[in-house]
Amino acid sequence: MAAGQWVFLGDEKLADSVPLPKIPPVHSQHYHPIPMQGEVGCHFSYITENATDLFHADLHQSAQPWANPQLLSLKSNLRTVNAIYEVDTPRLLAALISHPGKNRVHVMYEYPYFHLWSEDGAFYLFVVYVPTAPQRTWVYSTFYFRHVWGMPWILKLLHPILDRGTFRQVFAEDIHAVQEEQRAYNLHSQDLSRETNPVSHAVRKVILNQTDGQQPLTCEPFVYQGKPV
Numbered sequence: 001m002a003a004g005q006w007v008f009l010g011d012e013k014l015a016d017s018v019p020l021p022k023i024p025p026v027h028s029q030h031y032h033p034i035p036m037q038g039e040v041g042c043h044f045s046y047i048t049e050n051a052t053d054l055f056h057a058d059l060h061q062s063a064q065p066w067a068n069p070q071l072l073s074l075k076s077n078l079r080t081v082n083a084i085y086e087v088d089t090p091r092l093l094a095a096l097i098s099h100p101g102k103n104r105v106h107v108m109y110e111y112p113y114f115h116l117w118s119e120d121g122a123f124y125l126f127v128v129y130v131p132t133a134p135q136r137t138w139v140y141s142t143f144y145f146r147h148v149w150g151m152p153w154i155l156k157l158l159h160p161i162l163d164r165g166t167f168r169q170v171f172a173e174d175i176h177a178v179q180e181e182q183r184a185y186n187l188h189s190q191d192l193s194r195e196t197n198p199v200s201h202a203v204r205k206v207i208l209n210q211t212d213g214q215q216p217l218t219c220e221p222f223v224y225q226g227k228p229v
């Protein structure tokens with residue numbers, strides 16, 4: 001990275017052999033970064049699953065950046081999940097930073113990193129979830145937006161609106177939802193939720209595999225397009 005330091009999350013003996021995540025807009029002059037961070041009172045699996053599940057757009061009534069999500073494809077293994085959704089961009093903001101109508105959004109979870117980007121290159125989101133306690137997670141995220149009409153001053157001007165007016169509002173809604181999920185787990189001493197999005201099942205499987213079973217979410221067999229997730 002141009003500035004700052006990268007902290008390897010894991011066994012330090014593996015730090016040189018595990019490749020760093022690739023975040024294409026970091027090396028581009030054509031994107032405006034909007035960083036955001038904060039603590040969430042839940043196990044990291046809840047907030048990870050929330051981020052990868054674009055079916056929960058209804059939660060964000062106030063600042064909904066897309067609607068009518070459809071899952072187009074899903075590929076996963078024991079370390080990585082790759083999904084493509086198609087979404088509508090109903091709001092002026094989404095039309096400004098992307099294009100009106102249908103947009104394809106890619107989601108990649110490569111444990112422990114989360115990437116989300118629009119196929120047309122309009123934006124890219126990179127997130128790291130760092131567990132600070134069994135039920136606390138620090139979220140480091142950066143949204144990269146491609147300059148509107150190639151003019152950097154436009155996003156500089158919109159930065160406070162995007163940051164405080166939209167992202168922090170969306171983040172607060174996500175925090176509320178996942179903390180409620182954690183509260184439900186604590187209440188029942190088990191995960192009673194049943195997910196309908198195959199992406200969530202693939203994400204649960206990756207976390208289960210990467211943490212040697214140390215996750216609260218239930219992992220159950222799930223079939224997508226005739227194949228087990």
Ligand SMILES: [Fe+2]
Pocket residue numbers: 050051056059060170174
């Ligand atoms: Fe959300």
